[in-house]
Amino acid sequence: MAGRNFLFVPGPTNVPDRVLRAMVVSMEDHRSPKFPALTNEMMPGLKKVFRTEHGTPFIFPSSGTGCWEAAVTNTLSPGDRVLAARFGQFSHLWIDMCTRLGLDVQIVDCEWGTGVPLQQYADILKADTGHKIKAVLACHNETATGVTSDIAGVREALDEAKHPALLFVDCVSSLGSIDFRFDDWGVDMAVSGSQKGLMLPAGLGILCASQKALAMRESAQMKRAYFDLGDMMTSNATGYFPYTPALSLMYGLVESLKMIEEEGLDNIFARHHYLAEGVRAAAIKGWGLKLCAKEAKWYSDTVSAILVPEGKNGAEVIARAYRRYNVSLGAGL
Ligand SMILES: *Cc1c(COP(=O)(O)O)cnc(C)c1O
Numbered sequence: 001m002a003g004r005n006f007l008f009v010p011g012p013t014n015v016p017d018r019v020l021r022a023m024v025v026s027m028e029d030h031r032s033p034k035f036p037a038l039t040n041e042m043m044p045g046l047k048k049v050f051r052t053e054h055g056t057p058f059i060f061p062s063s064g065t066g067c068w069e070a071a072v073t074n075t076l077s078p079g080d081r082v083l084a085a086r087f088g089q090f091s092h093l094w095i096d097m098c099t100r101l102g103l104d105v106q107i108v109d110c111e112w113g114t115g116v117p118l119q120q121y122a123d124i125l126k127a128d129t130g131h132k133i134k135a136v137l138a139c140h141n142e143t144a145t146g147v148t149s150d151i152a153g154v155r156e157a158l159d160e161a162k163h164p165a166l167l168f169v170d171c172v173s174s175l176g177s178i179d180f181r182f183d184d185w186g187v188d189m190a191v192s193g194s195q196k197g198l199m200l201p202a203g204l205g206i207l208c209a210s211q212k213a214l215a216m217r218e219s220a221q222m223k224r225a226y227f228d229l230g231d232m233m234t235s236n237a238t239g240y241f242p243y244t245p246a247l248s249l250m251y252g253l254v255e256s257l258k259m260i261e262e263e264g265l266d267n268i269f270a271r272h273h274y275l276a277e278g279v280r281a282a283a284i285k286g287w288g289l290k291l292c293a294k295e296a297k298w299y300s301d302t303v304s305a306i307l308v309p310e311g312k313n314g315a316e317v318i319a320r321a322y323r324r325y326n327v328s329l330g331a332g333l
Helices: 017-022 036-050 064-073 089-100 118-127 151-160 211-218 229-236 247-263 265-286 314-325
Strands: 006-008 056-061 081-086 104-109 133-139 166-170 189-193 204-209 327-329
Touching: 017 247, 036 056, 036 204, 036 247, 056 064, 056 229, 056 247, 064 089, 064 166, 064 189, 064 204, 081 089, 081 118, 089 104, 089 133, 089 166, 104 118, 118 133, 118 151, 133 151, 151 166, 166 211, 204 247, 211 229, 247 265, 314 327
Parallel strands: 006 327, 081 104, 081 133, 133 166, 166 189
Antiparallel strands: 056 204, 189 204
8 A cells, every 4th residue: 555545534445456447438328238237247246245045225326315315215115113222423314314304213312332222122122002203313334423223123122022124224334344144134225335345446225125114115105206216126136327427436346345255254354353353452552541442342344433532632642643654544523
């Protein structure tokens, strides 16, 4: 990485040279007879990254935020109740979007530095015998606080209550970097983006939908146009997209999926864990600092949010790291 800024913000992440080179392509006709070959190269790889056989992946020219909207508007109706926990900037923003789109959000506010409150979710779902809650939201890796939540536990809470609500998971900063299992965890909508674990520039919104979620499109009354999954499915079935796809990013995606396949997902997760252990050891044991994450069970292997000690200015730490060491650190959100 000589000659480059050392990029340690949660996203965009460093794009490997192989992926950078793969994106340097001349433009081509996205309605050509050859184009479907590219689509058919991306989709199977994406399914592997989501660890799904039955889910359907979608690629939008958008950032991850667009797929929050796609997940919600394709499955729900105005006024529907959704259950969501707020424990950081990203879980907050998804809740804010749901509210602005006209959903009735039942918010569980949690202390920042903790994650999805499984016991509370279980109690609320058990008490909801009329099944008013139509979807349960969970942010797998809350990037603002460096907290990873137990999504298998959310699935258990739903199953124990025999609750039919859909399970929506934000995996923007965990997909391809922290163990994520779409099928095993019974996820219905998994929302991600290109610029974190997938090692690409920003610009692709990546979504995976279960068959149960796709069936909800029939009854879902929320307005949707650009993010309509029906239009996408109709085009994708023949290998095309309903509007101009982000071609260069897609060539990059094919290459990054190859890299993921070569290293192996489990090896990638182990690598992130190993490096995160090193960062935590340096911060906690080495420098006597504290993480934002309250307990070891919440520690994220992709983002370590380190608290700046009382009396020090975080902005100065970041500015000095940048000027003196050419290191970009993320600011607190
Ligand atoms: C980065 C991030 C997002 C936002 O994604 P954009 O691509 O910036 O829209 C959402 N959720 C989490 C957890 C993130 O880390």
